[in-house]
Amino acid sequence: MKEKMILIAFCMTIMFCMSACSGNTINSGDNQNAVTEISTSENVETESSEENDEPEGTAMYQLAEKDESVDGEAIGDSTMIMKIGDTIVNVEWEDNQAVEALRDMAKDGDITIQMSMYGGFEQVGSIGQSLPRDDKQTTTSSGDIVLYSGNQMVVFYGSNSWSYTRLGHISDKNTEDMTDLLSNGDVTITISIE
Numbered sequence: 001m002k003e004k005m006i007l008i009a010f011c012m013t014i015m016f017c018m019s020a021c022s023g024n025t026i027n028s029g030d031n032q033n034a035v036t037e038i039s040t041s042e043n044v045e046t047e048s049s050e051e052n053d054e055p056e057g058t059a060m061y062q063l064a065e066k067d068e069s070v071d072g073e074a075i076g077d078s079t080m081i082m083k084i085g086d087t088i089v090n091v092e093w094e095d096n097q098a099v100e101a102l103r104d105m106a107k108d109g110d111i112t113i114q115m116s117m118y119g120g121f122e123q124v125g126s127i128g129q130s131l132p133r134d135d136k137q138t139t140t141s142s143g144d145i146v147l148y149s150g151n152q153m154v155v156f157y158g159s160n161s162w163s164y165t166r167l168g169h170i171s172d173k174n175t176e177d178m179t180d181l182l183s184n185g186d187v188t189i190t191i192s193i194e
Helices: 002-021 032-050 058-066 097-107 175-182
Strands: 078-084 087-089 091-093 111-114 116-118 122-126 136-139 144-148 152-156 161-170 188-193
Touching (some): 078 091, 111 122, 152 161
Antiparallel strands (some): 078 087, 078 188, 111 188, 116 122, 122 152, 136 161, 144 161
16 A cells, blocks of 8 residues: 555656646757747747837847947947057957946047056056946956056056956057057047047
């Protein structure tokens, strides 16, 4: 009698588990892309249902629009351009509140920052206002752009270890190029919106 009770309990547990798992199964022989299509369509349906007033497919268009960055330059619908002196540099901007605040400042007009050489490995200059900070202990390298003390931009042609908020990285210049741009006296940096 005890064995029959255990067997019945075991069978009921198996049936319960199988019925709980039978929801959205796909045979293992099916194409793996089908799983991706189901996941993608479920996400789009969820987003579309949250945006009741928008026509079908608009949510996907908006997602594509938000991710239009080229080398991290464009976030949203505006591209920030940085010049060191007269040299335009390609910056891969971080996606954080400090960069968004910098972008908002640039929308009101060009930001001009008078930089000063410091320590033989960086140029530092006041942004003119405080930006949101998310300082983390960081070891920088040549080409890194960081926020120091919330209101100072630092551009490196060498390396340092300190607590900074990352703003971006100059991706089209090597260490020698950065040294040529930044180690021969104070420079002016201009940030503008294209």
